[in-house]
Amino acid sequence: MTRMEEDPIRLAGRFPGLDFPGLFEVDGLRRLDEAFLERLGREDADLRRRLLELREERNSPPALEYSEWLLAAAPHLEAFVAGLFGIEGELARSEERRVGKECRSRWSPYH
Numbered sequence: 001m002t003r004m005e006e007d008p009i010r011l012a013g014r015f016p017g018l019d020f021p022g023l024f025e026v027d028g029l030r031r032l033d034e035a036f037l038e039r040l041g042r043e044d045a046d047l048r049r050r051l052l053e054l055r056e057e058r059n060s061p062p063a064l065e066y067s068e069w070l071l072a073a074a075p076h077l078e079a080f081v082a083g084l085f086g087i088e089g090e091l092a093r094s095e096e097r098r099v100g101k102e103c104r105s106r107w108s109p110y111h
Helices: 020-024 026-043 045-056 063-085 088-107
Strands: none
Touching (some): 020 026, 026 045, 026 063, 045 063, 063 088
16 A cells, blocks of 8 residues: 555544545545535534535625634534544543633733
């Protein structure tokens, strides 16, 4: 196996029918997109619907609307990518540290 044929992020175990080399092919990227859309639809159907609308629109949406959509979608994409790489635990610990620092700095007279 060449380095490119390996599956260093073990996609096949988390996304049946998709492996690392597949990320370099249109069909593989299509399957990845479908997996994200399916997950987004389970978690927030309105956000998924709006993403599909944004993809179909000829003109860019107003900057504020687009920014609001990006901010709403970011946690879903972050969780999806963490699942892709199998680092959900690390993401959770990172979030715990961030929230802990935020709370400490908010209430500390030394921040």
